[in-house]
Amino acid sequence: MTGTAAARSLAVGVDLGGTQVRTALMRADGELLARAAERTDLAGGPRAVVGQISRLVAAVTQDVAPEHLAGVGVSSPGPLDNVAGVVLSISTMPGWVDIPLVAWLTEALQRPVVLENDGVSAAIGEWRHGAGRGLSDFVYVTVSTGIGGGVIAGGQVLRGRRSMAAHIGHMTTQPQGETCTCGNQGCWEAQASGTAFGDRARRELAGRPDSALATIGAALDGRHVMDAARAGDALARDLVAHEAAELGLGIVNLLHIFSPQAVVIGGGVSAGFDLLQAGIAEQVRRRALPPFRDVPVVPAALGPNAGLVGAASLVLAA
Amino acid sequence: MTGTAAARSLAVGVDLGGTQVRTALMRADGELLARAAERTDLAGGPRAVVGQISRLVAAVTQDVAPEHLAGVGVSSPGPLDNVAGVVLSISTMPGWVDIPLVAWLTEALQRPVVLENDGVSAAIGEWRHGAGRGLSDFVYVTVSTGIGGGVIAGGQVLRGRRSMAAHIGHMTTQPQGETCTCGNQGCWEAQASGTAFGDRARRELAGRPDSALATIGAALDGRHVMDAARAGDALARDLVAHEAAELGLGIVNLLHIFSPQAVVIGGGVSAGFDLLQAGIAEQVRRRALPPFRDVPVVPAALGPNAGLVGAASLVLAA
Structure with missing residues (x-):
């Protein structure tokens, strides 16, 4: 053999x-x-x-x-x-x-x-061995420095022209919003990436010196905000709520566009998924058509190994 | 035989x-x-x-x-x-x-x-016999009373869970925008459908009684605006520019999400496609990542017959 x-x-x-x-x-x-x-x-x-x-x-x-x-x-x-x-x-x-x-x-x-x-x-990776196992239609969103992802639609990887599909981080979710690294205003990643989350924390902190976040200094990033929110800090909780709402906006769009069986959230920010979940759900409830409201939005299962597992899976499937 | x-x-x-x-x-x-x-x-x-x-x-x-x-x-x-x-x-x-x-x-x-x-x-219909002929990846957008559409991705019809994919009219393009019939604020169709186009014309007219549109009265709709824009009416041209920008916002999102080979615009509003084209292109230039900027955005070829042709095609392909 x-x-x-x-x-x-x-x-x-x-x-x-x-x-x-x-x-x-x-x-x-x-x-x-x-x-x-x-x-x-x-x-x-x-x-x-x-x-x-x-x-x-x-x-x-x-x-x-x-x-x-x-x-x-x-x-x-x-x-x-x-x-x-x-x-x-x-x-x-x-x-x-x-x-x-x-x-x-x-x-x-x-x-x-x-x-x-x-x-x-x-x-x-998430499709073959993680949170998307057994599904034919789901959207994977990775939220870290930027926002990226991949889409499985009808049991196939969505590729598009030049394999450039699923540049979901560059959909515009706030046309009058933050300037993105790409030059556009209000890309989803300019509003809701881990980078945007940290940037917003540093900006908001200026007016809220009472927050526990004030002790951290210039190194302040999204992880500190998640930790402070868990500890009950009011500014951190506001920042998490804002982040969830910005994430939810893009997720609502992906629900209507793909009608996925699930939306799977990975990347660094997903470490705070438990804190973000209610705010994302609230945005879905407010903005999605009723038949899309029960689609599960779930954290990724493979953490930082998703890409590596997916790449290896491609060789085994070939 | x-x-x-x-x-x-x-x-x-x-x-x-x-x-x-x-x-x-x-x-x-x-x-x-x-x-x-x-x-x-x-x-x-x-x-x-x-x-x-x-x-x-x-x-x-x-x-x-x-x-x-x-x-x-x-x-x-x-x-x-x-x-x-x-x-x-x-x-x-x-x-x-x-x-x-x-x-x-x-x-x-x-x-x-x-x-x-x-x-x-x-x-x-547009895929088999119209503007999408020979393509494996394109998005069809119909702009009339609402905004709807369909997506061909990787040579397949995008269906999703319960065949509800491509509810593109309910992606949120202006989170603080108009209230949609669905209850959400700023759905693409609440901003850019033929209905929204006509509603905006009637609202704007209140402050611009000098416009040729003022003679039309309560029946004023998008077709009148297109006609007046062609005749050079200033308000009508502003309205067309606004409509093109709102349409362009959603189109930019579809480019990044699907990486289509073309975006095909049908429905009643597409009768004014020649007037809208420059404004749509401007929005794409401003907001899309460079590799997406050359994707053709073209009018549908089959007009009101697209649905009928597509449905008949399904029987012949089966």
């Missing part, structure tokens, strides 16, 4: 990010058997990072017989061309322009390699 | 609406060979309307040999269950609650009958 599809029941997932390169060996059931990570060698550029990935893949597969390994799936920031296997650009990683990552890694690893956008990878 | 798939090259499309019931005999290439219509018998209720549809279908098929007719496709306002063939409710048609329209029509016509949501039918 050596070399049959059944025997190739392991895959490596790689999560390429601007801070870390993370890899894991995954079993077909989604279990992660071994992990390795390094700080991303930004200064070394793409060739150095390909070297890092190769070493990390070797580290997590050292005990694996070659005939058991189906291949390597890479989740990467975009935009990228997942068919050609080329990273078109990564704004946070200098020198990453038109990098034929799949070709380079295939040569280095002598294994099948697939490349997928990080939002889509995470959506696939 | 009698009775083979090839021989069954004709289908009837039915467009069931609150004002008219329209039918046409369609050839597989999309050509409409015969048409018939009646004012919808709202007072008579669903049974009376089924009688109307039966007579109209008989009228357009009187010269057709039975073995050439593949069946009858019905486009209907929703919500409906297209799998079970049941109209769940039609807000503009009294008594239309849980009507097993496919069962009733199959019995009356002794032909295969399929039922489809009107927005989706029109999207399919």
Whole structure:
């Protein structure tokens, strides 16, 4: 049976990010058997990072017989061309322009390699082994530095022209709102990302020096606000309510547009999902048509591993 | 060859609406060979309307040999269950609650009958025989009394849970905007439908009695505004610019969400598409990420026949 599809029941997932390169060996059931990570060698550029990935893949597969390994799936920031296997650009990683990552890694690893956008990878991870398991239609939203995501519609990954679908963070939810990094006013991510949440906290704090948040100083970010809200701080609770309302606006739009069976929320901000849930639900109740109001909005199940699990799943499904 | 798939090259499309019931005999290439219509018998209720549809279908098929007719496709306002063939409710048609329209029509016509949501039918019509021909990913938007539509994604009709996807008119584009018929504030259709366009014209006119629109009186609607804008009336041109900006906001969101190859605009307001186009393009330029800015936004090709053509196409494809 050596070399049959059944025997190739392991895959490596790689999560390429601007801070870390993370890899894991995954079993077909989604279990992660071994992990390795390094700080991303930004200064070394793409060739150095390909070297890092190769070493990390070797580290997590050292005990694996070659005939058991189906291949390597890479989740990467975009935009990228997942068919050609080329990273078109990564704004946070200098020198990453038109990098034929799949070709380079295939040569280095002598294994099948697939490349997928990080939002889509995470959506696939949650679909195959997380909060979206068994669903044919759901939207995955990741809320951290920005807002990204991926959509499963009719049992298929929504890709669109140039695989650029699901740029959900750049839908405009407040046309007269905050200026986004993209230049537009009121993109969802300019209103509701983790970055926007932290920025708003620092602004509001100026008028509320009584808040516990005042002791934190310039490092104040969304996590501090979540912690302070849990401890009952009034400003922090107002900020969480505002964040939930901004998140809810975009979620209401996704409900009407996709009619998903669920909306799954991941990313750093989802660590405070329990605090945000009531405010999101209130926005849905206020703004969604009645038949959309009972759609579950739930936290992601795989945390920071969603992208890596999704990328590895792609290799096993292929 | 009698009775083979090839021989069954004709289908009837039915467009069931609150004002008219329209039918046409369609050839597989999309050509409409015969048409018939009646004012919808709202007072008579669903049974009376089924009688109307039966007579109209008989009228357009009187010269057709039975073995050439593949069946009858019905486009209907929703919500409906297209799998079970049941109209769940039609807000503009009294008594239309849980009507097993496919069962009733199959019995009356002794032909295969399929039922489809009107927005989706029109999207399919434009896909098969109109402005979306040959595309795998496009969004159809119909702007008239409300805003509806349908989405083709990855070569498939986007359906979602309970076939309720593409309720695009109820995405919120202006959270502090107009109150929608659904109760929400700032739904796209409350901001940009033909109804909203006419309402805004009547409101704005109060402060601009010098406008040519002042001569029209209470009957003033979007068509008058388009006509006056063409004639150079300043208020009408302002109103058209505002309408284009409101339409553009929703279109920008659809670009980021679906990454379509085109956005196709139908419905009554699209009669003024030439006037709206520059304002829509300006909004796209201002608000869309650069790789989405070159996506064509084009007028629908089939006009009021899109739904009927799409419904008939469903029968021929089945």
